Amino acid sequence: MAQVNRSPKVYDVCVIGSGAGGGMAAKILTEGGLSVVMLEAGPPLNPEKDFKMLTWPYELEHRGAGVGGFARARFSEFLAPNGAWTIEGEPYTSAPGSNFQWFRSRIVGGRTNHWGRIALRFSPIDFKSGTRDGLGADWPITYEDLAPYYDHVESYIGVFGTRENISSAPDGVFLPPPKPRCTELLLKKACDKLNVICIPSRLAILTRPLNGRLACHYCGQCGRGCVTESNFSSSQVLIPPAMKTGKLNLVTGAMAREIILGKDGKAQGVSYIDTATRTEKRVNARAVVVAASACESARLLLNSKSPLFPDGLANSSGTVGRYLMDSVGSDGFGILPQLEKMPPHNHDGVGGMHMYIPWWKFDRKNDFPRGYHIEFHGGRNMPGVGMFDHLCHREEGYGVQLKQRARQVYGTYVGLSGRGEMIPNPDSYCEIDPDIVDQWGIPVLRFHFRWWEYELRQAQDMQATFRSIIETMGGEYLTKTAIDGKHPFGISEGGRIIHEVGTARMGPDPKTSVLNGYCQTHDVKNVFVMDGAPLVTNPDKNPTLTIMALAWRASEYLLSEAGKGNI
């Protein structure tokens, strides 16, 4: 190996990863006076160059289908960079019988550049669900511990919503929501008839200006990235204030390889590959915050072996990589014929649903544990590739009649997506692949993943709910699912929902967990993990808001401990 470039400077903290957790840590730590070096594997973000906002499909040579048409599926060519299910030179593997799908975004801000902006608080019971139904574990903290940080995060990043006083979906600090779309008004009507709760959604998108960011202009293209910073991304909302302190050194093109342990059993730095030159470099720091995304962080810990930690840094419990959970996902769609007679109108809105269904059956016994929420899609969206695949498959033919039918059905499709809680199981975890390294020489992950019966029954319930909602409005439910095979009840492949969490979980007991309630590893006092890895459960609420609240809280703790000289 060529000589390692070692900088003599010792930063207070090295933060690995610039996404939701890393960005939040950088902001709180630098504002608290600490010097931070941040390692980001991808390149810097340039919104005005990289985002395809307000672009018509015909302004792209590939019309949104991407080179070779390979982007024809959901995440199209328009998606904000630089995310993908596969990254050339950076493989991952699945064990036989498993087929985990791992989405990584290698750019400043990571997946926060294109995420769905769904910002839902976990509820009090979500932190103690283990005690309630005997499945999985409890968190070592309570909702009350985290509530002030939910307040801080929502106030800082801006989240719209309405106060509804639903125990399973705690209210937050909200900006006003946008008006519902036509499709959503109809779905709400169905829900009212079925006694299903349907309320304005809660998204991290501004409907009023905030901290110098413009309010949304309702182009519906959040996934493409937002030049006006009207939606939340770490790159545009957390990194800039950290930069402003003058205490953040953001190093891009830096693929972290190993956390270096000193003889005193504390972390003393991080060695990384400078991807441009393919050389190894190192930064020194008094503390390390690992926030590379749940599985990437587990990978880094597992690859950081030493005599003190032969199974990976901070892994004396053997639980790093374990308890991997993704959200249970199942989708459905149908036609609401009454939409045919709507006059043409602007349906864009924000890049996400304006109404949604929070988990509503929390007051009764169901034949599966925990619950799910439902997201709405469909309507008069910007035409795109694949838009009439269903029509073509169902009605076939060609010619003037095909055009007439397309005109008729346009805007009449509505989609429903269920996103639910998976119970952690021993068959679902990631580990280091014994054979394969990536192009940087870093051993890759091998995934094991399996849904259990709990999740299949939940997906079955989702499909039944979707059908009843559509049919209650006199519509036709079009989704057909099998009861077995690869996707029973339309259940998603593990990882497909991109809410993978749990791989360095919190807990009170160092024998069965990696971190304490402040995201600090039990084994090494100056190492923290602040992304999705700490999450003990993955409830029917998207993880990002909680990741940021945990990171804010953990960063304040780190500041306080550093101030006392305890780290």
Next chain:
Amino acid sequence: MSGPSISRRDILRTLAISAVGGSVLQVIPAEAAEYVHQMVNKEKAAEPSGQYKPKYFSAHQYATLVSLCDAIIPKDATSGSALEAGAPEFIDLLTSENDQYQLRLGGGLLWLDSFCADRYNTSYLGCTTGQRKEVLDLIAFRQNAKKDGALSQGVAFFALVRNLTCDAFYTSKIGIADLQYIGNTAVRDFPGCPPIPKT
């Protein structure tokens, strides 16, 4: 080629204008629109007479493809055909970059000519209008392959061409206008749902 970049300044200017103009729906300012126009791919808006040089298909295959696209989405009273939307060029571009499409479409076009040779002793392009209609009426529907298994590859081929032709048409300016999509613009407030008309 990536799309045009819309700057924060453009949107700020738009929203500032709308405050004076008073109209809720405001489009991107003229300068930004002009810049966008210049960025549009020069190869779109096809001249079907053959100025385009195919990247993958042979001249004969491409001409056959042109004929198919025009049949799948022809000109009607509301809008032009898939040819005006650049469908054959779009399909040729993707195919030049995709091995699977090369087999399914390149091979499919040859299958089509063989089918017509067996039936009418000429290529698809050599067939009369009536003959071509007979052929398409067969391969445009899965149920025909249930009755005659020899059609199944043609049915699969035609389904792909139909999907890609729809892709091209409905992502074009004329296709988007055909559907009367309104959006892709900056507005100050989301207007919500217009009054639902009574039946």
